[in-house]
Amino acid sequence: MSRKGTRRLLAVAVTAGATLLADALPAHAAGYSAFAFNLGTTEPTVYSFINSATRTLDMTMYELSDTTAVNDLIARKKAGVTVRVILDRTKTSVNGSAYSSLKAAGVGVVYSSSSYVYTHQKTITVDGATSMILTGNLTSKYYPTSRDYGVVDSDANDVAAVERVFGADYAHTSVTPGDGDNLLWSPTDSRSRLLAVVNGATRTLDVEEEEFSDSAVVDAIAARAAAGVKVRVVLETPGSYASEVAQIDDAGGTVRGYSSSTGFYIHAKAIVADYGLATQKVEAGSMNITSNSLDSNRELGIILTDSGVASTIETALNSDYAGGTPA
Structure with missing residues (x-):
């Protein structure tokens, strides 16, 4: 939330x-x-x-x-x-x-x-x-x-x-x-639309999330890593999602986290797939990767191929990944 x-x-x-x-x-x-x-x-x-x-x-x-x-x-x-x-x-x-x-x-x-x-x-x-x-x-x-x-x-x-x-x-x-x-909504199609972005990644997949527990989406992200896609996850309080973090790590992805009670806080919810490629997609919105957020809340997000939007989010995400602690 x-x-x-x-x-x-x-x-x-x-x-x-x-x-x-x-x-x-x-x-x-x-x-x-x-x-x-x-x-x-x-x-x-x-x-x-x-x-x-x-x-x-x-x-x-x-x-x-x-x-x-x-x-x-x-x-x-x-x-x-x-x-x-x-x-x-x-x-x-x-x-x-x-x-x-x-x-x-x-x-x-x-x-x-x-x-x-x-x-x-x-x-x-x-x-x-x-x-x-x-x-x-x-x-x-x-x-x-x-x-x-x-x-x-x-x-x-x-x-x-x-x-x-x-x-x-x-x-x-x-x-x-x-x-x-370009939209995705909860509680209707947000999970299926997020899965389409994740499953469409062929080279890179960058994820930045406050919450990270929906099994279908986490499984799909791990599957991309196992398939050879370079997967990076930036996460708030990764200790709250130990099994999900282990799943990403075991599949070959990497997770960086933030957990200070008073410092920099990852509240964003964004995904960038295949940045800079013809298959590029970027998603941002209000929905966390949790079952409650996807199934029970009113949420709204957007999925685009726009290079300017992707660049803005990817640039900040790169900085956040570099500044995070390995999880």
């Missing part, structure tokens, strides 16, 4: 490589772009995206505890933008302040449906034209130490699919998500 326990505190310097950042394209530019969270006290790329909305803004967020983001949403409402927000109903201790502030300002804000164990999705859509799909929450106290990514997507079919699901989830009505051109 989000973070395990309360051990994630503000704090500390990070390795130089952990500050890598690629700026997102303007909100309405065609195509795709990506950025790494900037490991500062704010996330200006996210704020700029929110402030680009001129007509509508729809946000689904597992955790929203960022005064700047909340104030920006309220400012958009005051500017005449129709703002709607879904917050996870189980995280009222985190989301309560934002919920109250948004409600008082006349923003349309609801808690998520009980149809899902968690609404763990992290997405912002502006003007029905561009969606930002995030691996990280808008929880400012974690910004300085968390590895997370965002992908900006202006593919019309993707955005239409995101908006259709948002409308149903906002109204607490049932919906079968569509994938548009």
Whole structure:
């Protein structure tokens, strides 16, 4: 889920490589772009995206505890933008302040449906034209130490699919998500879509994950290593996944981990297969590699061949792998 326990505190310097950042394209530019969270006290790329909305803004967020983001949403409402927000109903201790502030300002804000164990999705859509799909929450106290990514997507079919699901989830009505051109959703097709990315790797497979326990996906990653694919995994608290780590190691892959209670934290959920090759694919989204995340939550991710998106994620992932401890 989000973070395990309360051990994630503000704090500390990070390795130089952990500050890598690629700026997102303007909100309405065609195509795709990506950025790494900037490991500062704010996330200006996210704020700029929110402030680009001129007509509508729809946000689904597992955790929203960022005064700047909340104030920006309220400012958009005051500017005449129709703002709607879904917050996870189980995280009222985190989301309560934002919920109250948004409600008082006349923003349309609801808690998520009980149809899902968690609404763990992290997405912002502006003007029905561009969606930002995030691996990280808008929880400012974690910004300085968390590895997370965002992908900006202006593919019309993707955005239409995101908006259709948002409308149903906002109204607490049932919906079968569509994938548009590039999406994957929980609890519908995320596992099969992740497996397609993993199984399609022919030369290299790089995985960066906070949680790592779904047997089908872990088995597939190990199978790629056993088949001769160069597999690298960057993992938070690898000690929590000892059998899965051993499985990857035994198959010929390598795992690097982070486990400081106050330092650099792998919150990202991303996969890069065959980087730089014609068969390249990159996936990023909210879903962890766990059965609960894939089968029981509302989650959203994106799979692309885009070289810019792949480069942004692979560059940061390389840095994180180099800085991790062998598991």
